[in-house]
Amino acid sequence: MTTRLKSVDVVTIGVGWTGGIVAAELTKAGYHVVGLERGENRNTDPDFEIPQIHDELAYAVRHKFMQDAAKDTYTFRNDVEQTALPIRYLSGFLPGTGLGGAGVHWNGQTWRFLPWDFETRSATVKRYGEEKLNGATSQDWGITYEELEPSFDKFDYAAGIAGKAGNIKGTIQPGGNAFEGPRSREYPNPPMKTSYAGLLFREAAKKLGYHPFPQPSANVTRPYTNPDGAKFGACVYCGYCERFGCEMFAKSSPQLAVIPVAMKTGNYELRTGCNVTKINLDSTGKRAVSVTYVDGLGREFEQPAEMIFLTSFILNNVRLLLVSGVGKPYDPASGEGVIGRNYTYQMNTGGTYFFNNKAFNSFMGAGAMGVAVDDFNGDNFDHRDVDFVGGAYLLVGSTGARPIQYHPVPPGTPSWGAEWKKQVVKYYDRAIGINASGGVQAYRGNYLDLDPTYRDAYGLPLLRITFDWGPNELNQSKFMAEILKKIGKAINADIVAVAPRTGHYNSTIYQSTHNIGGAIMGSDPENSAVNKYLQSWDVHNVFVLGASAFPQNSAYNPTAMLCALAYWNVDNVIKNYVKHPGPLV
Amino acid sequence: MDELSRNDFLKLAGIAGTATAVGEGAPALLRPDAADAAPVKALLLQPQAFTYLTQPEQAFVEAAIDRLIPKDASSPSAKDAGVAYYIDQQLAGAWGTGARQYRQGPWQQGTPEQGYQLNMVPQQLYRIGIAQTNAHCRKTYGKTFDALSSVHQDEILHGLEGGKIALAEVPAKAFFDTLLGNTVEGFFADPLYGGNRNKAGWKAIGFPGVAAAYTGVIERHNIPYRVKPVGIADVEQGMDPDPDRAENDEHRRRVAMMHGNTRREG
Incomplete structure (x- = not known):
């Protein structure tokens, strides 16, 4: 039996960064918002308290904050000829669950996408010709960096981002990233300290003529109060960010930056342990009337709402659209349809550098502490002589060296035994890593749909992921590997271990949780699921937020991008939608 | 602050x-x-005891992890650091009984890129893996694994890892990789989990x-x-x-x- 509840103004499906931003902005504007979160309620005090939070086994290895594959996972295959099989242990990527979502256990690497990223297709075709895309179905976003700048700025200040501006209103700033799009003002907080690894990389990069700068960070560098009065502490460089919560109130998260703002208004109602199974449409199919969800006691509810925001992890956003019949499913055979189209990911190419006589104290650090180089990103360099589009940013990230997962050994070392142990002991604190975080272009055969066989704990079909690397990614990796080798010489490492990625995408090896696309934004309902305001082309009171909206992936980490889009979306909803509900485009 | x-x-x-x-x-x-x-x-003293592994399994695990992470000047071996107890506790608990594993059928073997597809939780992987490795050792050398010389033990471990030894009811490499993974975990995890005794693993690397x-x-x-x-x-x-x-x-x-x-x- 389904209990029908009293109607509310707004429902968000999921309460992480995007759900939190929507809640804060709409409750401040006087609307009644219900946040439905499938996982548990959790907060700094007491859930991220020391000493328990510094438990590598529980959080980093056994994934305490992550989606439980026993209840819900995905099926995977490299191409349409294969039978997709369930990912029985989530390991290649780790969707979060619970209040704050991945915004609790992220590293805090906070990048604004390049102006070029928003016009990947048109800028590439214009400068190099169509063939440079290597068959990619990558698209323009239907929005420009310039339009979004105020929303990026809003996020930077709401989240207390630490960094050094490289371009303020068109004037290049020494010490920042000269390649970034113009920003309206400096970061709210100064950049993080520099590790020894970062220092060596900075010197080597300068020697090679590159332009190093401190990575923008959501690990807040001093006590900070955001414009809404939310308070943050200062990072202590404990080295437990990625996969952990922060005990210091210092890693910006929805719990710190936006959810308390919504709570303070009295207009916000958070319901945890509530898993949404469907968005219900009216008889025309053009308007959503409610969502159906199941709570922890197994009771089913129907929650009517005027506006419905999909604010869960991208894969779960796309699945809910498919099971609810919102938008036409994508068909790779015809190339038609939009839901599931342009699924992309992140291409990481890594180098490890071993030194016989240095001490890095690698266990010290913070998730977004690092020195970066953007010379090989986007269209920041001439692509005439390379066989790929886009690029990568290079980073020495000093994120901490928790020893179960971090104990690098030189190539050729056995995987166990006396020699392995000797090398682990020797190099645990004498090695650094440099990563080339690269973009991924979209292709016709990489997409998301519903699996015909496997189901989750609620009886819903699992989402099926069909994905493999394309020519742009493999060629990019080869190119970046050469750069990483060059840096090895400049940095005077004793042993350099660099290998480009080859072969098929492997779902078992952790590479990134930057799953992207499947409900992409654009200017044409034929090839995008949502318009430039993140509004469904088909059902005007459904808004689909998050990285599902990116038409392809930039080299950068997605959080700042998807948070800026959330501010952009909700500002336009308040300004233009609520008085005259209907299509915004 | x-x-x-x-x-x-x-x-x-x-x-x-x-x-x-x-x-x-x-x-x-x-x-x-x-x-x-x-x-x-x-610290308060806590007794250590095996709860899942049988006595022959204890002997196997202790012998194997003593080769995977042996004693040297930097630290005791995984065995002496209590890692067998770590493995036993992990097997007896949530992880060993299939926590966070999607366990619905149908089952079929996939590509390496699709990962683990066995209809088996870690407890079974160990139980079957140990029994069949010991059977292989008895057939080859007339003794169980724990009674072999260290040279022969290493040969068996390499055989499981590299695919030279095939076990009938469990993929040898899946068993070996799990054992090795757990050994490294136990050696470096917080000592509260039974291994890394006296923080031997942490002291070894600083x-x-x-x-x-x-x-x-x-x-x-x-x-x-x-x-x-x-x-x-x-x-x-x-x-x-x-x-x-x-x-x-x-x-x-x-x-x-x-x-x-x-x-x-x-």
């Missing part, structure tokens, strides 16, 4: 004695014996453990920071219950006062 140091962490956590040993103004290179000398109270706050020292470049490692149990148990309580409450009070308590009611 923005200069909270490891020293402060220990103070906040209640290990006051250690705090004096590594106080502000201490030399950058902190010798391990400096912290050793501090009057940290003895990992300071969970008392981590480095604002004041992170820019002391290329100067090794080496301290006596601190585990979760040290913080929770290593002091009188009452002062401990008071110190922790004090910590919470200070943090809440500074940053605003974000805990929401209801």
